[in-house]
Amino acid sequence: MGRIVFATGNAGKIREINGIMSDTGMEVVSMKDAGIRMDIEENGSTYEENALIKARAVASMTKDIVMADDSGLEIDYLNKEPGVYSARYLGEDTSYRIKNADLIRRLEGVPDDQRTARFVCAIAAVLPNGRELTVRAAIEGRIGYEEKGENGFGYDPIFYVPEFRKTTAELTEAEKNEVSHRGKALRLMKEELRGYEDITCQ
16 A cells, blocks of 8 residues: 655644545555654745645655645635635634634624635645646635534634534534535545556545
8 A cells, every 4th residue: 555645744634634535545644654854834825835835845755645735714704814824823823712712803793694704725746756736625604603613623613614504613524524625625636646556546
């Protein structure tokens, strides 16, 4: 079995990705698990640029397939903030509980129909032959009035999905993988990788 090195140290993200990629016959491991340690400056102006910056950096250290993602929360009422700066909103070391509370505060008094938002995810892959691939997907929803749910991470507790009448932090792992921006993007990437000699997607 081959493997994919995913440019992240987030254990929750790796668990999600392995669940979605389980039918590829490829194990997905983190940078840390692959023995790769580096600080990568994400200075792109789009999700795709940041994903490629990370994937290219890690690909220079391994012969494995490398994938990386960049995702963000876009809130329409806030001119699509925090967007590409979602991970750095209020500072990279600021807890998401504080970030979530700040966004809820900024939307105080804003009615449901103006609280529309989406999670966006771009995934980049760099193959051992140097080929580069990118895909993008999104999930639409709105910002809730308080944090709800213990599943997921990041902005999940404030992102309400009307289809389920739950936040993404209240969804089961299977539900989230089916509808999330990352789940959709990973399935698109599986299609892009179909036919590559080391991928055995069913």
